Amino acid sequence: MKNLLAKAFLLLLLVLVQFAALSQAVPDKLNAAFQAFQNDPQLRHAIASLYVVDAKTGQVVFDKNGMIGLAPASTLKVITSVSAYELLGDGYTYQTKMAYQKTNDGALLLLLPGGDPTFGSWRWKSTTEEVALQDAALAIRNLGIKTIKKVRVDNSGWNEETVPDGWIWQDVGNYYGAGPSKLNWRENQYDVILKSGSQLGSAVSIVKTVPALYGYTLRSELSAASAGTGDNAFIYFPLNAQSAVIRGTIPVNENSFKISGALPSPAHQFAGSLSDALQRMGVQSPKSITVREQSKSELGSFTTFHTITSPPLDSIVYWFNRKSINLYGEALLKTMAFKHSGSGSTDKGVALLQNYWSKRGVPETELSIVDGSGLSPLNRVTTHAQVSILQHARKQPWFDGFYTSLPVYNGIKMKSGTIRGVKGYTGYHTGKDGKTYTFSFLVNNYNGSSSALVKKMYKVLDELK
Template sequence: MAAGLSDSAAGQDKTVTLDHVKERVATIENMPQMGRGTVAICVVDIGTREVLVARNAHRIYAPASVLKVVTTAAALAKLGPDYRYTTTLQTAGKLEEGVLKGALVLEGSGDPTMGSWRFASEGFPPMTAWAQAAAKAVTDAGIRRIEGDLYIDASIFGDQIIPNDWAWDDIGNYYGAGAAGVNLHENLYHVDFQIPERQGDLTRIADIRPKQAGIRFHNRVTAGPPRSGDQAYIYAAPYTDVAVIRGTLPADAGKYTIKGGIMDPPLFTARTLADALKSAGVEVTGKATATFQTPRKPEGERTTVWTHQSPKLGDITYWLNKHSVNLYAEAFAKTLAVETDRPGTTEQGTRAVLDILGDLGVDTTGMILADGSGLSRRNAVSPRQVVDVLEKMALHPTYDVYLNSFPLAGVDDDPGGLSRVGVNTPAADNLRAKSGFISHARSYAGYVVDQSGRQLAFCMIANEFPSAGGGAIRNAFRELMVDLAHLKAE
């Protein structure tokens, strides 16, 4: 492990000066792994608003998933931590002697958590239990036969579920799953592989969970070098029926599972609900289908037979930042569009985020937002702007919820990615930071209290370094964050 990531107990007594921090920044900038890339850093004392460290702080760079702290700040500020998504199951037609003469409609609100496993311990049903609960509500309403379609109304977010300029090798994978007006199981499926021992040989798809009906999978994944990790990518566009999987998986693994993004979440939801209705003894004579345009909604008097509410937005924010869930962030952006009387699109969502930040007093001049999650390479923000967001949120009524969503350093049971950072140092159970990583970009942003009791807000971004340098830059940034916890005013 690199020095500084898990220091000895003696590290508790180490004192770091501001000059040392600035020297560390210069060292990172001149690392051979940086190549011709750029480092940008801003550190501010929240109490005095004094800028302690600034390097390229006002220039804009691709922030990767650090952008999530911007999106979640806007969502908490506008919607509040108690906001919930509401999805309703409605009849559109007359019910006569157990027969619904019309459609059964599931009207979505853009809830990204519906059927997710993350909230099961809090009483929110995962996918199968969710579908069973919906089907039970139908039978409890006295419906045994539906003479019409099962309709999934996903019109709230329109039909463009993927932002305009996401990379082709991201779309189709779980982290590239788009946010629809109706989402289920985080729009996730797993592909299980059997891997041959000889490098170069073709792997075999053993299973797909949950089943993706109507999708043809073309497997081009071969056995790669031992311990080479997941180098396989799913190539699939929204609403298509073909997915091509390319790349390699480690030959010594035997078995390996990768994650895919469901290509048509509303249709997948329709089929899942149709299966649950069939199991519950409800016959549907029409189709399981979806709509994205308001004028196409089925006609008829609506009666709500079941309502599903999401966890609170504050609880969703916790997992969004702890596990960097792109789907949640994209849904937040589109929700902000809807809640500010705009169409529920990514473009309008990013405009809403900028407006909300402006209302908070953040200078958004030159900030470019292409999505809510940071997956787009076209996003561009400055470290100073990110720190400005952190400063404003430190004074906001939702700060405790916001702060708690950041991964916590040096704590084993924290679900974020910093549990091994700063162990046995002042950073442990103190430093909170959201990380970011996309091709040729690494970043961190967060809070730490230094040895003088000052609360610091910081953001550090590296862009355009060679691909092989990512690990070294990540470790260097982690060492720098630990140094901030050791920092003492002179």
């Protein structure tokens, strides 16, 4: 019996020594790996920051440039997500209401949106374009209305400027550059189907858009490039214009090449789509729409008859981080501002987040941000700030939902971020030593290919395993 106890004690001691050795080795391994990373030619003119803590104790495991503000790209989304959980609540839902006012020769239709970025989205069965249009059209027909004379959208309290500071022209016309309105539709996205010729440099034609666009047009200045060159097409849509141009290249011999753009006016697109749905039910409705602030007296003369409710925040954050949907981040930022100040503006949202985290130990100077998605190259965030906010999230009752939203790359649960010259990862990982680590890793101004850099960043993060 004594021999068995002695063997068990010895085995336990060996395990503890091994865990202790592994734990002590992580900082040294990270240091060696990071030094090699910094000396790589891709980092010759770059700056990199890595901040790692023991998730349970908060003790710093590794810190290099943790207090230097860097462009975070889409890793900023973790800050927006955690802030939304804190300031809106994991069960928060958006509501889009429809109201009407009878007239002698028909009715006025008033849309009362709340900034819902999921309205008409294909990511949930309950929010699809088909479901939203059919339910709205049926609700209108059931009122006995045969003619709608005008359609209005109430944008009270919501800043209709959809482009945050620092977004570049090459981005804003494309699907990932779709900004938020108080009424969003189909994630403010549409698809363009293109056809290229068989000769290099030949013209590329527009086959169609899905859905059909209302109130604006596209023209192609694209040319055909070599096979395998991929999508190098960008939609340039000047603000307040009614025509966009597509420039760049797509490969030769393509008959149905798809790119996606950002709707310049989701409210007008919804009005056109709703008009078509109503037409099929025998109800006449204009395809145009008026977007403006409604006075209290005007609102009081309308009767609400239909309400569309979004999925809960927990579900929205899941897709926000899994698919890195910039629109969701910008809509959430404005929504937080609207709820807490009555003004749905990006600037108010930024100030709200900075003030909120400043009171929780993250100085405003470490959160020099201008948007909620990270698309702007003007953002500057420290890896220390990101880790501090991720650490805060671990202690909250909604943490499981947030953790689930983070994608897995290289076997590690983390959010990625990419804009030109910027690559980042931030998240959590449990290593062989049994410890869970919270980390943020940002690189700015690297040279060479992104794919090559990613492999080298993975090699550093592998030391957490």
